[in-house]
Structure formats: C-alpha cells, structure tokens
Amino acid sequence: MAMPHREETPHELALNPHVSRLPVAIRNLLRRPMRSVMTCAAVAISMGLLISMFSVSEGIMDSAEVPLLESREDLVINPDQGRIELSHTIAADITSWDEVDFATPALYQDMRVLLPEPDAVDGRYPKVVEALGIVPAPFWELMGERERERFDQDEWFTYLDDPYFGNGTYDGHFTGEILLSQNLRGPDLQVGHVLPVIALDRVVNMTVVGFFDHEWAGLTGIADLSFAILHLSELQALTGMAWEGEGASARVVDLSNLVSVALTPEAVKDRAEEEVAQRIRDEYPAYAEDVFTKGEQLELIRQETMIAEAFYFAIGSVSMLIGLLFVATIMIVSVLERTREIGILRAIGISRRSVFAQVITEAMVLVLAGALIGIVPGYFGAVWAAERISTNVGVSIDLGFSTAFVIQALLWVFLVGVLFAMYPAYVAIRMNIVKAITSSH
Amino acid sequence: MDVGAQDTRIAIRMDDITKVYEVGETEIRALDGVDLEIMRGQFVSIMGPSGSGKSTLLNVIGCIDTPTSGSLRIMDQEVSRLKDKDLTAIRLSTIGFIFQQFYLIPTLNAIENVELPMKEARIPRDDRHRRATQLLAMVGLSNRMSHLPNQLSGGEQQRVAIARALANEPDILLADEPTGEVDSQTSDSILSILEDLNRDRGLTMVVVSHDPNVANRAPRRLSMVDGKIVSDRSGPMITGGNVPRGT
Known part of the structure; x- marks a missing residue:
C-alpha cells in the first residue's frame, strides 16, 4: 500500500x-x-x-459587600427588630475600651413626608422615604474610601449648624441629622422650605437645611440622587417624643437602631473582633443576640x-x-x-x-x-x-x-x-x- | 476458489460476498454470493442493468460499504471485518474513487481538491502542492488549478476528480459511471486517461458503466444481474508489461 x-x-x-x-x-x-x-x-x-x-x-x-469590606465598621449591634435604648451611652462606653477606636449610633427607618405637589388637592402628596439618622463626623470616619468618593460631601459632614443643640456642639447624646435618600429636590422644595413630616401620627413641619447630590458617572453610570437633609434634633424637639424629663433636666431620649464599632488598628491586626463582640454580649446582655462581626455581616449580605x-x-x-x-x-x-x-x-x-x-x-x-x-x-x-x-x-x-x-x-x-x-x-x-x-x- | 490461499498478485478477491438491505420487512440481496478475483494491474469493467448490484459491488470493493457476509481481500488484506478507522485508512491510501457526478468540494479550488487526501495523509505542504500540480498537469488542467469547481466544465471537473483519486498513489482506482455526465468527446478523453493510467502505472482499474462503449474499452468485462456476476469475458489486454490476466 x-x-x-x-x-x-x-x-x-x-x-x-x-x-x-x-x-x-x-x-x-x-x-x-x-x-x-x-x-x-x-x-x-x-x-x-x-x-x-x-x-x-x-x-x-x-x-453590597465592598462598602462593608472597606468600612471601618468591625462590629455592629443591630437588633433585628426594635431599637437600641441608650445607644449613645452604650456607644460612649464602648468607645472607652482599649481595643475600640470609636463607636457611633445610627438610625435607619422609613419616614412619611408630604411632598409639594401643585396639582394635588391640598398641594401635597404623601411619600415614604428612607431616612438615615447619623452623627455626621464619626459616620464619615466609618465609611470606606469608595463610599466617601460616592458621597464626596465631606463639607456637609462637618456641617454643624443645628439650632436646637448648643449651636452645633454635639454632645454625643442625640443622633444628629436625617438624610432622606430619595430625589426630593425640585422647584417646590429647596433649602429653607418647610417639609411636613408625619411622626407619631401627626404632621410636624420641618425645615430642609440642605441637599447634597450624587452624580455617579463612568463605569458605574449611576443616575443623579438628591439627599435632603433635616435636623433630627428638630424633629425630636418639635414632636416632644424625644424628650425625657422636664425643664432644665430634660434630655433627648437616646434611641437608635444600630451601633457601629471601629476597632483600633492594633486590635484589627490581633483579630480581636470576637473578643470585643463577646465583651459587648457580656456587658449588654439585652443585645447579646444582636452583635455581629464583619465576617458574620458579610455572610448575611451574601445570603x-x-x-x-x-x-x-x-x-x-x-x-x-x-x-x-x-x-x-x-x-x-x-x-x-x-x-x-x-x-x-x-x-x-x-x-x-x-x-x-x-x-x-x-x-x-x-x-x-x-x-x-x-x-x-x-x-x-x-x-x-x-x-x-x-x-x-x-x-x-x-x-x-x-x-x-x-x-x-x-x-x-x-x-x-x-x-x-x-x-x-x-x-x-x-x-x-x-x-x-x-x-x- | 481457495479462500485461505494468499496471492500477492491479486488486488481484489471476493469470496461468497453478499450484501442484504432490509427495506421494511423486505430483504433485498444487492449482492448474492459474489466470487471474484481481480489481479493487480487489470482493467475491469462491470456492466449490468439498474439494480443489478454493480454499484454496490464497487462500493464494497471501495470500502465505503461493508458486505453482509463473505470475505473481501484488498491487496492481500482481509477488510470485510475491519473497523471504520482501518477502512478509512485503506480508502485514503490504497483506493482512489471516481464518481459519476465528480463530487468535488465546492469551496475548494482544483488544486486544493487534489491536495485534500494528501493533507489527510500528512504529506508536507510543499510535497503535496508539487504532486497536485503534476497530477493536474497530467490530466491537462495546468491552467485551471485555481478555479473553483463551478468555474470548470463537467469534463474538467471529472479530470480534477481523477487527479484527486490519484493523489495518494493508490493501488486500485474505482470509477462509477465516470463518463455518465459528460459528452462523448470528453468521455473519450477521460477513458484515455484511465487507460493510460492502467497501462503506464499498472493501476488496477474497476469501472462500472451502463455504456457498452465504455465497458468495452476494458480488457476484462463483467456483467451482473440480480446481484450475481453472470458473465466474465476477457478481450485484448490494454496493459503492457507482465501483469497477470484475470480469470
């Protein structure tokens, strides 16, 4: 062949x-x-x-993960339901611990507001918006770099012109500002305008003290967002819901639904998360089930x-x-x-x-x-x-x-x-x- | 016929070959106990009416169809029970096939069609190009090498098909109605090429044809009816040299 x-x-x-x-x-x-x-x-x-x-x-x-991964929040007290009472007191106590750099409370909740609407019968329409109550300076400190870039509002985070509390001197016993996350800015709602807020089944007229806008361009291609800023203290003062005691001894009721904890760099290096978490559980047994390390939070986010x-x-x-x-x-x-x-x-x-x-x-x-x-x-x-x-x-x-x-x-x-x-x-x-x-x- | 005997002079040997097709519940015996010996270098034609089994016989010899029973030896190798891979190797290296309708690959030009079997045989690029050029020159297509099949006449296509069949220097050339699609003048030139190949290269040649003018060009002529060889006549040999004559 x-x-x-x-x-x-x-x-x-x-x-x-x-x-x-x-x-x-x-x-x-x-x-x-x-x-x-x-x-x-x-x-x-x-x-x-x-x-x-x-x-x-x-x-x-x-x-979902990156903000947490990049943030300085190493631990969080985050009850599934309900609030953390005396949250500022707890935060101040935890801040005093050797392994802890600082702790700060925050309040996340939905809030109903009455937005201006010229065509509506009474000129307003109700809208549920996401409200974030924070103490600006530590909240800024807590955020990771990417989150800070997104907000890019460090000026606002030093904004302290709060007429209700010591001319802007935060004493660590109230939550701070409210950020309303939806796009609220418009010709009928600007800084200085009154925004009716429904709280405790009544309408409280609050003043819009500021806006900050997001315009996320580039790969992320995110649309514009406009956050309205209100004084939480104003709400608390106007409703009276936040006061405890009377006269000179009256103080703001210390409510929030989250306490974030940032450990010192040494403690992070030593992986002291669990140790601090255990101490929180021991000292505040009411929240023993609500303390999460960063790893546990990541797992929850993944789920x-x-x-x-x-x-x-x-x-x-x-x-x-x-x-x-x-x-x-x-x-x-x-x-x-x-x-x-x-x-x-x-x-x-x-x-x-x-x-x-x-x-x-x-x-x-x-x-x-x-x-x-x-x-x-x-x-x-x-x-x-x-x-x-x-x-x-x-x-x-x-x-x-x-x-x-x-x-x-x-x-x-x-x-x-x-x-x-x-x-x-x-x-x-x-x-x-x-x-x-x-x-x- | 002694089935066990080996004879290196025999190119094709069939012993009691049958090929049965089942169409529904009906059995069709396309080949019915065929015994045949074709010696190396012989030029054999097969005639017969449609359905007589001549194309089936050619397909079985060409290893593109397998017999239902019987023994088939090609160049002294038993092939009736080989696996597809081995049959493919035999088709590539030992057998050249020429079809009635040329069957060139439409997307390949003339020289690429001729090179195709050589590529499969792992012949280096330069060698196969040189050989393909020579083969196309031999069939008179030196100036048509880069033409696609649809740019060639029927006669030219059949000559490309002949060159392709010769690409890997086969021992046996099988042609199924090789002039069925061309005019009489082209038919004559194609048959001349086949005769030259048989005479000059000693190629064993088996041609199936309806046309007595084609079949009579072969020194040995078989006739088939109903799957059987009914006549086997020999005339003057075209081959030169000492190539043995068939039975």
Whole structure:
C-alpha cells in the first residue's frame, strides 16, 4: 500500500499544517453569509446578555459587600427588630475600651413626608422615604474610601449648624441629622422650605437645611440622587417624643437602631473582633443576640444578595444557552445540507476525526466571532442595567465588568460552544457514506 | 476458489460476498454470493442493468460499504471485518474513487481538491502542492488549478476528480459511471486517461458503466444481474508489461 495511514501524535497535531482548518471553515461559513451573520448576531446578543447580567450580578454582590469590606465598621449591634435604648451611652462606653477606636449610633427607618405637589388637592402628596439618622463626623470616619468618593460631601459632614443643640456642639447624646435618600429636590422644595413630616401620627413641619447630590458617572453610570437633609434634633424637639424629663433636666431620649464599632488598628491586626463582640454580649446582655462581626455581616449580605445574583446569573446563562442552541441548530442544518459533501470526504479517506474537527471549527468560528462582537453590547447593556437599577430601585451598583471577567466569559462560551457543537459534528461522522453520497444534498 | 490461499498478485478477491438491505420487512440481496478475483494491474469493467448490484459491488470493493457476509481481500488484506478507522485508512491510501457526478468540494479550488487526501495523509505542504500540480498537469488542467469547481466544465471537473483519486498513489482506482455526465468527446478523453493510467502505472482499474462503449474499452468485462456476476469475458489486454490476466 502506497501510504500507510496512522493517527498523529499530539505533538504532530500541534505542528502539522493539516490541523489548520480555519480557512476552510471560514469558506464554508461564507457559503451562506446571511445565515452566518444572523447566527453570529444571535451569539453576540447572548454574549451581550451574559456579560451584562453577570456584570450586574457581580456588581450587586460587590456593591453590597465592598462598602462593608472597606468600612471601618468591625462590629455592629443591630437588633433585628426594635431599637437600641441608650445607644449613645452604650456607644460612649464602648468607645472607652482599649481595643475600640470609636463607636457611633445610627438610625435607619422609613419616614412619611408630604411632598409639594401643585396639582394635588391640598398641594401635597404623601411619600415614604428612607431616612438615615447619623452623627455626621464619626459616620464619615466609618465609611470606606469608595463610599466617601460616592458621597464626596465631606463639607456637609462637618456641617454643624443645628439650632436646637448648643449651636452645633454635639454632645454625643442625640443622633444628629436625617438624610432622606430619595430625589426630593425640585422647584417646590429647596433649602429653607418647610417639609411636613408625619411622626407619631401627626404632621410636624420641618425645615430642609440642605441637599447634597450624587452624580455617579463612568463605569458605574449611576443616575443623579438628591439627599435632603433635616435636623433630627428638630424633629425630636418639635414632636416632644424625644424628650425625657422636664425643664432644665430634660434630655433627648437616646434611641437608635444600630451601633457601629471601629476597632483600633492594633486590635484589627490581633483579630480581636470576637473578643470585643463577646465583651459587648457580656456587658449588654439585652443585645447579646444582636452583635455581629464583619465576617458574620458579610455572610448575611451574601445570603441576602444570593437570590438577586442567582436571578441575573440565570438570565445570562439561559440567554447564552439559547444562543448556543441556535448555533447547534444552524450547524445541524449546515451539516445536513452538506450530507453528500461529507459523504464524499469520507469516501476519499477523510477520517471521522477530521470531519468532526471541521464541524467543530466552523461552529467555534461562529461562536467566537459572535462572542467577541457581543462584548460591546454586553458592556453598554451592563451600564444601562446599572442605571435602570439605580434609578428605579435607588441602589447604586459597581459593575463587575473587567478584562478578566470578559476573558472568563469568553472561555465559558467557548467551552459550552464546543459542547453544543459536538452533536452536529456527531451527526456528521455517523453518516452512512453510501447514503450520504447518493443523497439529494 | 481457495479462500485461505494468499496471492500477492491479486488486488481484489471476493469470496461468497453478499450484501442484504432490509427495506421494511423486505430483504433485498444487492449482492448474492459474489466470487471474484481481480489481479493487480487489470482493467475491469462491470456492466449490468439498474439494480443489478454493480454499484454496490464497487462500493464494497471501495470500502465505503461493508458486505453482509463473505470475505473481501484488498491487496492481500482481509477488510470485510475491519473497523471504520482501518477502512478509512485503506480508502485514503490504497483506493482512489471516481464518481459519476465528480463530487468535488465546492469551496475548494482544483488544486486544493487534489491536495485534500494528501493533507489527510500528512504529506508536507510543499510535497503535496508539487504532486497536485503534476497530477493536474497530467490530466491537462495546468491552467485551471485555481478555479473553483463551478468555474470548470463537467469534463474538467471529472479530470480534477481523477487527479484527486490519484493523489495518494493508490493501488486500485474505482470509477462509477465516470463518463455518465459528460459528452462523448470528453468521455473519450477521460477513458484515455484511465487507460493510460492502467497501462503506464499498472493501476488496477474497476469501472462500472451502463455504456457498452465504455465497458468495452476494458480488457476484462463483467456483467451482473440480480446481484450475481453472470458473465466474465476477457478481450485484448490494454496493459503492457507482465501483469497477470484475470480469470
């Protein structure tokens, strides 16, 4: 026999020009240019969705975790329900401990306000807004760098013009300011305007003392937000709900629902978190169940964000699978259309392995071309989704979009693409040669 | 016929070969106990009406179809029970196949079509290009090498197919109605090429044809009816040299 045939070694496979099936694959795909373009477009859309959904998914996780990871909050007292009584007293006590740098209370709750609305019957409409009551200076100290960049309002955090308490001298016995997180600024609500707030079933007219705006641009692409600032002390004073005692001995009731604790750098280094947490539990047994270390908080955040993350991950994955199923279907059609050609190849001695590799190569050209194109819509889709989430949900997210992420997504699509191309390739190599040659295609 | 005997002069030997197709509940015996010996260098034609089994016989000899029973030896190797991988290797290196409808790969030009089996046989790029050029020159297509099949006439396509069939220097050339799709003048030139190959290179040649003018060009002529060889006639040999004559 003139030319003994043998299987090539992996080394030969790598070196032999025979393996370069790419030009033939491209020519085969160009036989049906419109079909190939449409298939690439389908993969591009799938890849775009995959990247944008994965970016949002990663972003949700990052956005939830990073502020905590970067913050100086090493421990928190955070009762599931209810309030922390004497929170400032507790914070001051914890601050005095050797391992602790400082502790500060905060108040998170929904608040109903009556926003100006010229078209409404009484000129107002009620809206539930998220209120954050803080002591500005330690709160600023607590935030991580990224959070500070977002707020970029260090001037405001030194704003101390509170008419109700010692001309701005905080004595550590009240919460401080209220930040209303929704976009409230408008022609009818500016600094100095009165904003009716519903508290204890009555309406209290409070003065808007400031706004600060967020305009998060760039990759995060976050929409504008305008935080209204009110004096919490004003609310407490006006409602009387916060006072204890009478006359000169009257003092603000010390209520909050959170106490954040920042350890000293040495204590962080010594991993004294658990030790301090245990001391809080021992000294304030009423909150023994409500003390969480940073690690425990991260775990809680992961549990809470898992559903959202899984949702976006599922959308991305399903879209990718649909795109690749499309490729597989197109490749099956392509293979069946070339039944006779494949039969001829087999008849003249082309091995099943070569035919298999050729079909896989063609599928991979489609998949990779589509996937590469899909990076662009994926990026812009992710930015768009982040903006929508920010605008509609009021939660800003940092996208998980990066070169490493794109390479990861490409690899993933490539691997799954190979898997999906196997069936059409299998159809091709299992053809009966005689039937294939005599077929009408 | 002594099945066990080995004779290196024999190119193709079939012993009691049957090929049965099942169509629904009906059995069709395309080959019905065929015994055949074709010596190396012989030029054999097979004639017969449609459905007589001649193409099936060619497909079985060409290892693109397997017999239901019986023994088939190609170049002294038993092939009837080989696996697909081994049959593919035989098709690549030992057998050249020419089809009625040429069956070139439409996206490859003439020289790429000829190079295709050589690529599969791992022949280095320069060698296969040189050999493909020589083969196309031999069939008179030096000036059509970069043309795609749809830019070639039927006769030209068939000549490319002949060059492709010769790419890996096979021992046996099989042709199924090689002139069925071309005019009589082109048919004559194609048959001349096949005769030259048989005479000059000592290629074993098996040609299936409806056309008596084609079949009669072969020194040995088989006729088939209902899956059986019903006649086996020999005429003057075209081959030169000492190539043994068939039975």
